[in-house]
Amino acid sequence: MRVDILSLFPEMFEGVLGSSILKKAADKHLFSYNIINFREFTKDKHNKVDDYPYGGGAGMVLKPQPIFDAIDSIEIKENVKPRIILLCPQGETLTQKKSEELAKEEHLIFICGHYEGYDERIRTELVTDEISIGDYVLTGGELGAMVIMDSVIRLLPGVLGNDHSATEDSFSTGLLEHPHYTRPAEYRGMKVPDVLVSGNHQHIEQWRRKESLKRTFLRRPDLLENYELSEEEKKWIEHWKDESSS
Structure with a gap:
């Protein structure tokens, strides 16, 4: 370019x-x-x-x-x-x-x-x-x-160290990005979620997808207006709505 x-x-x-x-x-x-x-x-x-x-x-x-x-x-x-x-x-x-x-x-x-x-x-x-x-x-x-x-x-091929980084950014998927953690696993009594140190990549991916959706629902619900929700995601949102109203 x-x-x-x-x-x-x-x-x-x-x-x-x-x-x-x-x-x-x-x-x-x-x-x-x-x-x-x-x-x-x-x-x-x-x-x-x-x-x-x-x-x-x-x-x-x-x-x-x-x-x-x-x-x-x-x-x-x-x-x-x-x-x-x-x-x-x-x-x-x-x-x-x-x-x-x-x-x-x-x-x-x-x-x-x-x-x-x-x-x-x-x-x-x-x-x-x-x-x-x-x-x-x-x-x-x-x-x-x-x-x-x-x-x-930053979106051009080869600019970022990992080409997947740009595609997983906030807004690229239509949602805000999920929370991130790094070492140490425990700091001042605050622990990294167990699922992230479990080694179970399927569970990790589901956790990230759920947290990304939850963060978007709480901070930028307007982004969900044009986002196609799965049936599972709809249930998650209904649960969070119930939590916020109780």
């Missing part, structure tokens, strides 16, 4: 892309990235990337010309149509499903804005996806781009 990032503050990405999983993935050439400061594409002597909005109003709006020219400068492989992602509070909220969808692409381009907003022609003529990481407003799109990149790149 190739990732191009349009940003007025390229230095913000140094820590994220230069450490941990993303650095290892880049070092192994599992993805490559290029950060473009679109201020370098301005054509006036003051290098202005923004201007006052037509019709008046508060704040400044990013001009189309630097963004369009920056996109035009990107080398795009033949027969590859990049996904051009606009970081925007008006966009669809990022989900695991969206990250899985983007992880199948060969080329992603992120546009990180600042100020009051974008000239609408950027949105309508360039962008394939508008994404928000939540119902709040940040000072710029850089942090949102980092979040999306992390959630997508």
